Amino acid sequence: MAKKVIRPIRTEAEYDGALEEIEQYFENEPKPGTPEADRFDLLALIVEDYERKRWPIEPPGTIEAIRYRMETGGFTQADLGRLLGSRQRASDILTRKRPLTMNMAWKLHREWNIPAEALIAPPPRIRGRKSAA
Structure with missing residues (x-):
């Protein structure tokens, strides 16, 4: 039986x-370099592409990224305050009363290994507000 040509996925079916x-390959993994292994790799790529487009995962916001790193790294708000200059500043950042400066973002990236992309993300758009572009 001839295999169907691999094409981009456009429907749930x-x-x-x-x-x-793909599930068939899980039970009988093809040997690398074979046509079956190439087919498996291509199927995995188009499935991943479809899933990324169909169910995109938004990156975390800046504060969520900081809180997540605090939780996973065992850091406290006092630790954040020492890093950023004061406990009040840390509190204001976490409650969104004060924006994160580039200097603060750099320290969080360098010292706590928070991805820079998560720290310099643009703020969420406010409904009804037009950009100054």
Whole structure:
């Protein structure tokens, strides 16, 4: 039986069919460098592409990224205050009363290994407000 040509996934039915075919490879993993291994890799790529477009995952906001790092790194608000200059400043940042400066973002990135992209993300747009572009 000839295999179907691999094409981009555009519908749920095509997605389900691709998943079904991929599952067969899980039980009988193809040897690297074979046509079957190449097919498996291509199917995985188109499934990943479809999932990324269909169910995008938004990156965390700046404060969420800081809070997550505090939790996973065992850092306290006092630790954040020492890093940023004061406990009040840390509190104001976490409650969104004060914006994060580039200097603060750099320190958080360098000292706590928070991805810079998470720290310099643009603030959420406010409804009804037009940009000054």
